[in-house]
Amino acid sequence: MKLAEKSVNAILAPLVRGLGLHASGEAIAVVPGPAEKTSGALNADIGPAVRDGLIDEEAAAAILRDAAAQAGQRLPSCAAIEAAGEPLGTYWMDRTLDAARARAKREDPAPLSAAAPLPVTAALTAPSAAEGGHGKGNAAGEICPSGSSSRSRADVARNRIALVTGGAQGFGEEITRGLAASGALVFIADLNIKGAEELAEKINAALGKTSAIALALDVSREESAEQAVAAAAETAGGLDILISNAGVLKAGSVLEQDVSSFAFTTGINYTGYFIMAKHGGRLMRRQNRNAPFWKTDIIQINSKSGLEGSNKNGAYAGGKFGGLGLTASFALELIEYNIKVNAVCPGNFFDGPLWSDSEKGLFVQYLKAGKVKGAKTVADVKTFYEEKVPMKRGCTGPDVMRAIYYIIEQEYETGQAVPVTGGQVMLH
Ligand SMILES: NC(=O)c1ccc[n+]([C@@H]2O[C@H](COP(=O)([O-])OP(=O)(O)OC[C@H]3O[C@@H](n4cnc5c(N)ncnc54)[C@H](O)[C@@H]3O)[C@@H](O)[C@H]2O)c1
Structure with missing residues (x-):
């Protein structure tokens, strides 16, 4: 069966990841392998979900769910998917990217481990709101009540898949380093691909595993954003944390600034956030189809200039104020898919x-x-x-990381702006 899809893996890997997330209640990575039969794999034929060469992802998700329900008590860590007899791909899951790659290499479809099996659940029915833990609830009722764990706050990022725009430098680099050190897999998505590659190399060498991967991205171009998000899905199977950080500043008087300089600033800081939330949100929704309890986060790195005016800097402050409007609006819409949307407003x-x-x-x-x-x-x-600044110092990477961990850990908040300004801006 010939498919017209640009990337089959970018659709199927997140649907498979959803099964794994739902069954295990833990972050996992999913990597594609060759489209050959693997004995012991979960087999599914998504032929009925293909129309005019395009995959109806909702229908494909339902077929995968049924296959998982029939598979017995434990979910194999490999799914072999075909359409009307034509193999489309195999998808290997494990807790980290390196472990999933190693599993694919040795063609080992066994459930993750005897100590922590992936139990298959018969049906993916939504639990009550009170049960929906942050990646801890599954349909088998294996809920780890919030607040009862002894994990540290940074632990909320362990094995999660993150994408940081503008992650090669400045606050983005701090966030990339912070998330990677907390055990996340971080896609460093930046216009400066060389800087992103150098940073990824340093982080991976320091941590001794694949923790960071560079991606070329221009957030102001939709095609570029779509490609970067698809690359993350094809490489690791999905996305849990999207940090929309890329930003620029071109100061200028309202009486003097060129429209082109105004539009450049707004195109990256404001429209770029919309573009990333659109494509990141679609990927998160795809995963959510088979993992209804799994919470994901879109976090905009806004600014204190999104909370108060900035003299002769209207393009920047206006775009940041607008970013908070987008945050609140996206939050209202995307909570249906358990995607929380919040902003961090750092000081200088x-x-x-x-x-x-x-x-x-x-x-x-x-x-x-x-x-x-x-x-x-x-x-x-x-x-x-x-x-x-009342606290007499500037904002730092660790200050911003604390806000990011809080947002990820907090299961009962969305659409908010979290100030990190040393008291310079006080909300009322
Ligand atoms: N630096 C501050 O004092 C400060 C204060 C508050 C908020 N912020 C916000 O923090 C974020 C990061 O700011 P910073 O000062 O660390 O920036 P920076 O200039 O140090 O780094 C920005 C990064 O974004 C990348 N980038 C620029 N345009 C891009 C595009 N179109 N697509 C993809 N990547 C692109 C750059 O290559 C660079 O790596 C911004 O949103 C900014 O508004 C910064």
Whole structure:
């Protein structure tokens, strides 16, 4: 059967991952293998779900669910999928990407381990809201009540699949490093592919496993976003955490700024967030079809400038204010698929390249422009800005990570803006 789909793996791997997430209640990775029969695999024929060469993913998900229900008590860690007798692919699951790849290589479809089997559940019926734990509930009623675990907050990211836009530098790099150190698999999706590749290499060498993978991405181009999200699905089977972080700043007076400079800023900070939420959200919905209790997160890195005006910086602040409107609106719609949508609003990252770059950083620029009266050195300019913060320092990567962990761990909140400003902006 000839399929017109651009990427069959990007559709089928997340549907299979949904089965595994639902059965185990744990984050797993799914990798595609050759489309050959594997004895002991879960077999499913999605032929009836193919129409005009396109896969109806809802119908395909239902066929996979039925196959899993018939498979017995424990879900094999390989699914072999065909359409009307034509093999489409095999999909191997395990707790980490490296483990799933190793399993595919040795063609081992056994349930994950005797100590932690993947029990197959007869039907994927939604539990009551009170039961729906953060990736902890399954239809077998094996709920780990929230708050009863002894895991640390950073543990909420373990084995989860994350994609960080603009992840090669600045706050994005801090977030990438933080998530990888917490055991997540992180796609570093950046315009600067060289920077993303170098960072991925460093992280993987330091952690001794595949924890970071570089992807080329321009968030302002829909085709690029679609490709990057599909690449994450094809490589690891899905997405649990989308961090929409890529952002730019082009300051300018409302009386002087060019429309092109305004549109450039808005195209990345505002429209780029919509584009990423659209394609990331579609992938999360795909997984959710077979894992109704699995919660996923879209998190926008907004700014304190999304909470208060910024003089001669309207394109930036306006786009960030708009980002909070998108966050609240997407949250209302996507909770149907258990996707939470929240924003983090950091204060100024004085130690990051935007402020501290020795040539192009804002401190140097402000010193040269005489913006801070009496300032003779970069340090004087920095002190001037630190003094504006009640806590007398800039925002850091770990400050932002605490907010991200809180958002992921919190199962009863969506559509919110979490300030991380050292008291500079207080909500009312
Ligand atoms: N730096 C701060 O003081 C500060 C404060 C509050 C909020 N923020 C927000 O944090 C986020 C990151 O800011 P930063 O200062 O760390 O930025 P940065 O300039 O240091 O890094 C931005 C990264 O995004 C990438 N990027 C730029 N355009 C892209 C595009 N179209 N597609 C994909 N990637 C792209 C760049 O290559 C770079 O790696 C932004 O959303 C920003 O608004 C920054």
